[in-house]
Amino acid sequence: MALDIRGVSKHFRHKGKNTLALDNVDLHVQPGEFICLLGPSGCGKSTLLNIVAGFMKADSGTILSQGTPVTKPGADRCVLFQQPTLYSWMTTKQNVMFGPKMTGMDKTAASERAAELLDIVGLGAFQNHYPHQLSGGMRHRVAYARALINKPNILLLDEPFAALDAITRVSMQNFLLELWQQERTTILFVTHDVEEACLLADRVCVMSARPGRVHAISTVDIPRPRTQATVESQVFIENRRALRTTLEETLGQQEAVVQ
Ligand SMILES: Nc1ncnc2c1ncn2[C@@H]1O[C@H](COP(=O)(O)OP(=O)(O)OP(=O)(O)O)[C@@H](O)[C@H]1O
Ligand SMILES: [Mg+2]
Numbered sequence: 001m002a003l004d005i006r007g008v009s010k011h012f013r014h015k016g017k018n019t020l021a022l023d024n025v026d027l028h029v030q031p032g033e034f035i036c037l038l039g040p041s042g043c044g045k046s047t048l049l050n051i052v053a054g055f056m057k058a059d060s061g062t063i064l065s066q067g068t069p070v071t072k073p074g075a076d077r078c079v080l081f082q083q084p085t086l087y088s089w090m091t092t093k094q095n096v097m098f099g100p101k102m103t104g105m106d107k108t109a110a111s112e113r114a115a116e117l118l119d120i121v122g123l124g125a126f127q128n129h130y131p132h133q134l135s136g137g138m139r140h141r142v143a144y145a146r147a148l149i150n151k152p153n154i155l156l157l158d159e160p161f162a163a164l165d166a167i168t169r170v171s172m173q174n175f176l177l178e179l180w181q182q183e184r185t186t187i188l189f190v191t192h193d194v195e196e197a198c199l200l201a202d203r204v205c206v207m208s209a210r211p212g213r214v215h216a217i218s219t220v221d222i223p224r225p226r227t228q229a230t231v232e233s234q235v236f237i238e239n240r241r242a243l244r245t246t247l248e249e250t251l252g253q254q255e256a257v258v259q
Helices: 045-053 092-096 098-103 107-120 136-148 166-183 194-200 228-232 234-250
Strands: 003-014 017-029 034-038 060-065 077-080 154-158 186-191 203-207 214-219
Touching: 003 045, 017 045, 017 214, 034 045, 034 194, 045 060, 045 077, 045 154, 045 186, 077 136, 092 098, 092 107, 092 136, 098 107, 107 136, 107 166, 136 166, 166 194, 166 228, 186 194, 194 228, 194 234, 203 234, 214 234, 228 234
Parallel strands: 034 186, 034 203, 077 154, 154 186
Antiparallel strands: 003 017, 003 060, 203 214
């Protein structure tokens, strides 16, 4: 199993009040799966992702990444942020080769893999450009190439396209679909957009409003490869409707603020 989340709970204490953010969350992710975490604002999606990343500790429960307990951040779990963090003084290719350089990977092999990944992300002709010479979308794509060269067990994405304009967002969704189709990296992707979850995911973990619990795990039954044209199809519309209904079941639930 790529990722095994067992009985994870987490509360926060703020101004004398305890907020239960996650309550006994279980999720089992198979290698190569694309899983979306979907739920209303404040249901604990980012908290769960941060715990999986090792940035935050759970109160109880365990997380196994390829069978190994998560206690801190690690190269097996790569987090991609909303703003790509590239080194401004390095070229595109040097940025991609930074990880392998640090881990002592064979230089020729790293260079070949970096070139291959840059081709896959459509930046073969931009290997010697610096980040400031790239568009926002291109910088994102470099960040994916830089992540994938380290062969992470899982990519963790927290609403990665939320800050983008509508056109770039669609293009990044297409890009991610194509990239995943080729590389089959396991992905845990947070969104509160039903349509995005339906387009991208194999399964959607629908979380209930605070405290975050797994309300349902819905399989998205839409053939792949998927493209933006998929969004127009009858099967997509049916899946989206079903997912929306599942999400609506979770809304209006009582907030749990424990004194
Ligand atoms: N560092 C913190 N200190 C106190 N409370 C926190 C902290 N981080 C998160 N919380 C609380 O935990 C709950 C879950 O927050 P979280 O950010 O995980 O939600 P989310 O599902 O990612 O929401 P959104 O969709 O708005 O990003 C919220 O009630 C939030 O106020
Ligand atoms: Mg969040």
